[in-house]
Amino acid sequence: xxxxxxxxxxxxxxxxxxxxxxxxxxxxxxxxxxxxxxxxxxxxxxxxxxxxxxxxxxxxxxxxxxxxxxxxxxxxxxxxxxxxxxxxxxxxxxxxxxxxxxxxxxxxxxxxxxxxxxxxxxxxxxxxxxxxxxxxxxxxxxxxxxxxxxxxxxxxxxxxxxxxxxxxxxxxxxxxxxxxxxxxxxxxxxxxxxxxxxxxxxxxxxxxxxxxxxxxxxxxxxxxxxxxxxxxxxxxxxxxxxxxxxxxxxxxxxxxxxxxxxxxxxxxxxxxxxxxxxxxxxxxxxxxxxxxxxxxxxxxxxxxxxxxxxxxxxxxxxxxxxxxxxxxxxxxxxxxxxxxxxxxxxxxxxxxxxxxxxxxxxxxxxxxxxxxxxxxxxxxxxxxxxxxxxxxxxxxxxxxxxxxxxxxxxxxxxxxxxxxxxxxxxxxxxxxxxxxxxxxxxxxxxxxxxxxxxxxxxxxxxxxxxxxxxxxxxxxxxxxxxxxxxxxxxxxxxxxxxxxxxxxxxxxxxxxxxxxxxxxxxxxxxxxxxxxxxxxxxxxxxxxxxxxxxxxxxxxxxxxxxxxxxxxxxxxxxxxxxxxxxxxxxxxxxxxxxxxxxxxxxxxxxxxxxxxxxxxxxxxxxxxxxxxxxxxxxxxxxxxxxxxxxxxxxxxxxxxxxxxxxxxxxxxxxxxxxxxxxxxxxxxxxxxxxxxxxxxxxxxxxxxxxxxxxxxxxxxxxxxxxxxxxxxxxxxxxxxxxxxxxxxxxxxxxxxxxxxxxxxxxxxxxxxxxxxxxxxxxxxxxxxxxxxxxx
Amino acid sequence: xxxxxxxxxxxxxxxxxxxxxxxxxxxxxxxxxxxxxxxxxxxxxxxxxxxxxxxxxxxxxxxxxxxxxxxxxxxxxxxxxxxxxxxxxxxxxxxxxxxxxxxxxxxxxxxxxxxxxxxxxxxxx
Numbered sequence: 001x002x003x004x005x006x007x008x009x010x011x012x013x014x015x016x017x018x019x020x021x022x023x024x025x026x027x028x029x030x031x032x033x034x035x036x037x038x039x040x041x042x043x044x045x046x047x048x049x050x051x052x053x054x055x056x057x058x059x060x061x062x063x064x065x066x067x068x069x070x071x072x073x074x075x076x077x078x079x080x081x082x083x084x085x086x087x088x089x090x091x092x093x094x095x096x097x098x099x100x101x102x103x104x105x106x107x108x109x110x111x112x113x114x115x116x117x118x119x120x121x122x123x124x125x126x127x128x129x130x131x132x133x134x135x136x137x138x139x140x141x142x143x144x145x146x147x148x149x150x151x152x153x154x155x156x157x158x159x160x161x162x163x164x165x166x167x168x169x170x171x172x173x174x175x176x177x178x179x180x181x182x183x184x185x186x187x188x189x190x191x192x193x194x195x196x197x198x199x200x201x202x203x204x205x206x207x208x209x210x211x212x213x214x215x216x217x218x219x220x221x222x223x224x225x226x227x228x229x230x231x232x233x234x235x236x237x238x239x240x241x242x243x244x245x246x247x248x249x250x251x252x253x254x255x256x257x258x259x260x261x262x263x264x265x266x267x268x269x270x271x272x273x274x275x276x277x278x279x280x281x282x283x284x285x286x287x288x289x290x291x292x293x294x295x296x297x298x299x300x301x302x303x304x305x306x307x308x309x310x311x312x313x314x315x316x317x318x319x320x321x322x323x324x325x326x327x328x329x330x331x332x333x334x335x336x337x338x339x340x341x342x343x344x345x346x347x348x349x350x351x352x353x354x355x356x357x358x359x360x361x362x363x364x365x366x367x368x369x370x371x372x373x374x375x376x377x378x379x380x381x382x383x384x385x386x387x388x389x390x391x392x393x394x395x396x397x398x399x400x401x402x403x404x405x406x407x408x409x410x411x412x413x414x415x416x417x418x419x420x421x422x423x424x425x426x427x428x429x430x431x432x433x434x435x436x437x438x439x440x441x442x443x444x445x446x447x448x449x450x451x452x453x454x455x456x457x458x459x460x461x462x463x464x465x466x467x468x469x470x471x472x473x474x475x476x477x478x479x480x481x482x483x484x485x486x487x488x489x490x491x492x493x494x495x496x497x498x499x500x501x502x503x504x505x506x507x508x509x510x511x512x513x514x515x516x517x518x519x520x521x522x523x524x525x526x527x528x529x530x531x532x533x534x535x536x537x538x539x540x541x542x543x544x545x546x547x548x549x550x551x552x553x554x555x556x557x558x559x560x561x562x563x564x565x566x567x568x569x570x571x572x573x574x575x576x577x578x579x580x581x582x583x584x585x586x587x588x589x590x591x592x593x594x595x596x597x598x599x600x601x602x603x604x605x606x607x608x609x610x611x612x613x614x615x616x617x618x619x620x621x622x623x624x625x626x627x628x629x630x631x632x633x634x635x636x637x638x639x640x641x642x643x644x645x646x647x648x649x650x651x652x653x654x655x656x657x658x659x660x661x662x663x664x665x666x667x668x669x670x671x672x673x674x675x676x677x678x679x680x681x682x683x684x685x686x687x688x689x690x691x692x693x694x695x696x697x698x699x700x701x702x703x704x705x706x707x708x709x710x711x712x713x714x715x716x717x718x719x720x721x722x723x724x725x726x727x728x729x730x731x732x733x734x735x736x737x738x739x740x741x742x743x744x745x746x747x748x749x750x751x752x753x754x755x756x757x758x759x760x761x762x763x764x765x766x767x768x769x770x771x772x773x774x775x776x777x778x779x780x781x782x783x784x785x786x787x788x789x790x791x
Numbered sequence: 792x793x794x795x796x797x798x799x800x801x802x803x804x805x806x807x808x809x810x811x812x813x814x815x816x817x818x819x820x821x822x823x824x825x826x827x828x829x830x831x832x833x834x835x836x837x838x839x840x841x842x843x844x845x846x847x848x849x850x851x852x853x854x855x856x857x858x859x860x861x862x863x864x865x866x867x868x869x870x871x872x873x874x875x876x877x878x879x880x881x882x883x884x885x886x887x888x889x890x891x892x893x894x895x896x897x898x899x900x901x902x903x904x905x906x907x908x909x910x911x912x913x914x915x916x
Contacts, residue, residue: 164864176841370810370815381803
């Protein structure tokens with residue numbers, strides 16, 4: 001334990017780092033020394049040690065681990081787990097050691113395969129030589145010797161290359177379990193055992209029944225080991241998405257403390273720290289920009305490929321890449337609370353869940369292996385009783401084939417491996433799927449209801465039109481309006497100022513400024529008197545211009561808000577401000593419609609505004625004037641209507657029933673806060689995330705990027721994943737359902753066809769590799785509308 | 792049907808009956824989790840051809856810590872999944888990996904290997 005004194009400890013009560021030498025107090029708990037920053041912490045700990053040493057991982061405490069661990073970890077008996085927990089699981093280091101282990105395992109299995117294959121060749125040649133007429137006679141005379149030699153030659157293959165099957169089978173057997181090991185061990189073991197008995201006691205077997213199957217035992221071992229090696233390699237790829245994500249975590253951060261810049265490990269960044277990020281570097285944790293401007297590529301988290309412009313006050317997401325300028329930011333979320341850590345955690349959870357479609361397999365798989373064993377026994381009996389001579393040979397061959405061809409792995413792998421790849425893939429597009437059930441339901445959505453504000457639109461007003469009158473140029477008009485509005489805090493005024501900045505208009509200071517509540521602003525600029533505001537302000541100022549009023553009315557038809565500008569008592573022009581539609585909303589709606597999903601819009605706004613937005617994005621059905629608390633009710637009504645359309649509703653309103661009955665399913669897309677009840681009511685709730693809120697409770701699916709494109713991607717990726725699962729399940733079921741009877745010899749009476757156990761072994765190895773490979777195809781999935789949406 | 796055929800048939804059916812009884816009609820023993828004061832209820836689970844113990848009695852509403860140790864080279868058990876809790880853990884051979892869950896409601900919560908071949912359950916009451 002001497003290293004313990006140099007190791008930093010964490011006060012389990014307050015979470016501070018404590019060096020043992022400078023610790024104010026210490027206690028003994030569960031055989032470990034616990035260090036405290038102050039006497040108060042010790043007092044609290046001693047009063048209730050189990051509370052602070054409790055194991056709830058969500059708790060911002062510490063844990064005492066008394067379990068045996070490798071020596072290096074044992075020293076850190078007490079560790080703070082709240083901050084690093086989710087990422088610690090998926091840290092690059094853990095990944096690396098896991099990759100390493102997997103690579104080692106692969107190499108080992110390949111060695112086992114090469115050895116088995118090397119032995120199989122001469123054994124196979126000896127067995128085949130019997131079929132060469134000129135060799136047959138001399139070989140038959142030495143049959144016993146050859147058999148004996150083969151037995152000795154093949155035993156090491158069974159012991160070394162196939163040892164894990166026998167060990168696994170035995171371990172399973174003692175637990176009253178049976179798995180693939182059981183089948184392989186039974187198959188190869190009985191082939192070898194029977195052949196050895198024949199070799200040792202040849203004369204007890206009548207002429208013609210002295211078949212030996214040493215070749216079967218080694219070749220099956222070789223093939224199955226090869227299959228497992230390929231499978232393990234392919235499996236390691238299926239987790240690639242999440243590994244990629246977790247590797248994006250920066251290792252260090254440049255923190256400014258008391259004016260001193262220094263690099264610290266990312267685990268030592270605390271909330272409130274000021275962090276410096278230079279161009280080209282990754283943002284280490286989540287935070288809010290203090291100083292500096294830059295374009296930040298957030299594609300790893302949001303799936304959005306265009307870098308986002310960031311200014312002081314904007315949020316930055318850990319793991320995004322800073323492109324252009326240096327900036328400092330205040331850390332707001334660190335460790336396990338960062339968006340990235342929560343995404344990784346959420347994806348992991350989803351990958352571990354089970355979609356309803358997998359339940360049938362679960363039911364089947366627990367009965368599968370014993371059933372195959374029974375089938376093998378019955379096959380033997382039937383061949384023995386009714387088969388042609390030599391019955392013993394046919395019985396043995398058919399039984400071996402049945403044992404070896406059955407592949408429980410393909411069945412067991414079919415669902416989870418596709419789910420793993422599919423959920424990971426979705427995360428790459430900024431689509432976080434909560435669990436397998438959400439994925440399955442999303443794949444079957446018929447209707448999607450989109451909230452308007454913040455979902456279809458950007459959720460904040462923007463300057464859309466500038467229309468100048470008389471001698472004013474548009475630039476002049478905009479400049480004057482922006483300068484006048486500069487000091488106003490009204491959202492519409494802010495929209496004008498933002499719009500002017502975006503159009504590179506230089507905004508000076510007004511000489512005088514006055515806000516007129518409910519009307520607009522009044523300012524003196526370059527000696528001129530400028531007023532910007534609504535129609536009421538214009539009539540108060542006695543400025544009237546039929547032309548500007550005509551334009552204003554046209555803007556209103558488009559759902560925009562008009563702002564009049566007057567200079568020195570004369571109308572100068574009209575500006576229009578609107579909650580603009582997101583650039584890709586229309587394309588996303590089109591993509592959904594193309595997939596056969598009906599798209600509706602729901603909003604609290606009036607019909608006129610709602611219609612105009614709906615027109616812009618191509619939606620025809622609009623539910624307008626719906627107050628927020630009524631949205632859930634509207635979704636429910638839609639579900640009822642869908643039920644009525646597809647079949648008679650039995651009045652049950654709970655979603656589980658609907659999903660099972662194959663009713664038309666309704667998805668709702670909203671912001672996750674105001675729309676939470678509606679999201680929960682819908683069969684699938686999509687929350688549009690903004691910035692760093694990634695795990696939204698009410699949502700089944702979170703769209704991190706804030707783009708509607710995510711809805712289309714989510715539906716598409718879910719469909720692709722479900723299709724993949726079905727292919728896998730179908731393939732695995734069909735494979736076993738056809739393979740086992742064929743191996744048992746069902747084709748023999750008609751076609752005289754009996755499968756060699758060697759072929760059976762090859763088929764079984766191929767089937768599980770096929771399932772994994774098919775699932776990995778999902779890695780190449782691309783949402784089909786991506787190009788169109790990006791433009 | 793000659794004597795040999797009769798013998799093989801009877802033996803075969805006997806084996807079938809035995810398989811059914813041994814694999815399907817076997818009930819493992821249930822182990823009760825040890826509670827550590829107000830902390831978690833802790834159970835050590837060995838993964839070796841299955842879970843030992845495979846049936847664990849716990850109190851609902853309190854955290855449960857399952858210390859899994861995989862004591863076999865076979866890769867079947869290398870992944871343990873607790874679907875009701877959305878937890879999945881990789882179990883390197885001969886290393887103890889703790890999985891912590893809180894069964895909020897009384898009931899049965901399954902845990903299985905990655906391919907659903909090994910099965911165990913928490914019985915919360």
